[in-house]
Amino acid sequence: MLNIKDGRKCKTTNSIYFTDRQGLPLAISEPQKGNHADLYEIKESVDRIAFQLDGCGISLDGIFNNADAGFDGRSFRQAPDKYGIIANVCPNTRNGEPSEGYLFDEVMYKERSVIERTKAWMDSFRSILCRFDTTLSSWKGWNYLAFAVIFLKKFNKSKKFR
16 A cells, blocks of 8 residues: 655645555655645656656555545546556545545545654655755655665664663
8 A cells, every 4th residue: 555645845845755554655756846736747746656666666556545635636546547556535525526436445544644654754854844955856865865764763673671
């Protein structure tokens, strides 16, 4: 299962993160300039993320994807579908479109707390929270470094001895 979360819009930069079920970050979209809604260029972002995951040998077919109500739109629901990803999107009542016919599993949606926790971990890295770097490659590098730190912390949990 993958979870999706948009990045904090500080310094007018927004990115989408994909994590696994345990909250380990797997991929990031290209940062978007400006204050845009979550669905801005979503097809391109999903394509780039799918390319990253496929390049790492992660099969996308049948993966369950949780996304919040900000992603409730036809463009987002169609984008992961072409890769075999099952989108579980919380219905947005302000959307105006009926969400009938679309999957929404509330039990699986509760698993979204892992992406919220991961985003909080990512926000603890000051270089990521507010984009101080002027180049996209540097900012993405800081994100990948944070991914590695989060993975190492999860992988190497130390047991407390009395």
